[in-house]
Amino acid sequence: MSQVANVITIDDPADPRLADFRDLSAADRRPDRPGGRGLVIAEGVVVVERLLASPFPVRALLGVARRIEALADRLAPLDVPAYVTTAEVMAEVVGFHLNRGVLASADRAVQPPVADLVARARTLAVLEGVGDHENLGSLFRNAAALGLDGLLLGPGCSDPLYRRSVRVSMGHVLRVPFATVEDLPGGLDLLRENGFKVAALTPRADAVPLATAGLHTGKAALLLGSEGPGLTEEAIAAADLAVRIPMFGGVDSLNVATAAAIAFYALGIQDKSRETDPSD
Template identity: 45%
Template sequence: MLEYVTAADDPRLTDYTRLRDVELRKSLEAERGLFLAEGEKVIRRAVGAGYPIRSVLTTRRWLASLEDVLGDATVYVVDDATMTGIAGFPVHRGALASMERLPLPAVETLLEGGARLGGCVRRLLVLEDLVDHANVGAIFRCAAALGVGGIVLSPRCADPLYRRAVKVAMGAVFSIPYARMDDWFEGLSTLRKAGFQTLALTPDQTATPLDTVALSERVALLLGSEGDGLSSHWLQEADEAVCIPMSGEAMAAGVDSLNVVAAAAIACHGLMRST
């Protein structure tokens, strides 16, 4: 159903307002049980993953390309200037969709796997307190591309379905199953009970090089926050601390670590060497 809108403050468009206001968006999206998908490809991937459409906001020139996935959803059609006024920035991909969230599985359910969750998870990432949505989205994209079976988030980790995370991930947040811990302090014990070897990634070059570790059948790699890395609690709780070796030249130049996304990509590739 098409509805033509000419005013950025039209009350029908409240799902799409003030997209740059992170705190407002987190509150609004949690309250309404929604998230936003931006651009044709991401909208298609969200629909393909089973997320119901609440509504779509788009300009006239993008209607034809989205027609086959919209079904009977309400579609608000605006001109380019109104779209920019609503979003607060130019929407270069031409369309936004308000999607219904689906219930997250419990961590135990994710670890058990099954057909609905893509089968038994053998390689897992566990993210502790990563608060940057772009970093979380990029790590989901790395994990999906390199064959990691699932992701577990600590309670304070950023929302993978926040618009920025979804955009950076190019929809990979829809293709890799994930769950959120209820209990940070005892969270790793759940992984251990499920038979996971827990490896804590650290920039400390005295830790065991990741490429020399004998990997078990099921491995969970722990990644820490952007600034401080893993907490001392998780470092101590893990079975082993591991590092990505830096070159001598890099160390001499003061480059002693990688950012969390680059580290995640290298580590994900390393985890797959024995699968």
């Protein structure tokens, strides 16, 4: 632990220095609420590493000794406190037993304006009413894995920086650009002005099969709706075309994150320039 200058051992769960991590299970007090303190909370070594490498200003870490030790190389150049305690004290602070053994807190980074994100992108996802934090986290992880340039969050979407979304995304929500679109479907006009073809993903029978839609040939934005009701009729009507994933009989739809992963792959199927080498 000698590599990390700011390691501080704490035995008292009431220590005020742990305020960033207190009551994570209390809906009205949790520090990552957008209407509250609005902090970003990363959980587990891998996700904390991604937070440390992100533009989000890290405030502090809290963890058991072996988890802080695992992060020593990443922490060495940073001037942030790393509070070390026992699993029992940590559970009292956060409100539940944390299997992953380490948390980090950060302030929110400024997200790009919608116009800037659209101007520099080739492939985007536009989300309407995706309110489930786990689905949203999965969408960000899929977007990172399959090379999307960003996500636009329309009305009814949950906060992608809520702890559960950050965890399910494996921290990729911290590096995939996103912006909020206040008006859908009106906001789709900006995409078309920038040369995007807007495709609404829907299971309805008259939609074009995804494989023949030609979305990989130019700029494309995929419009995705919430789990259950899917896209509104207004959103589908405002898209340039409706596309579907053909499925065998008896299955009418897929989970939104699963469907999105298939469609994201189709968007960038000929773009190998950003593919990760498995040997890295």
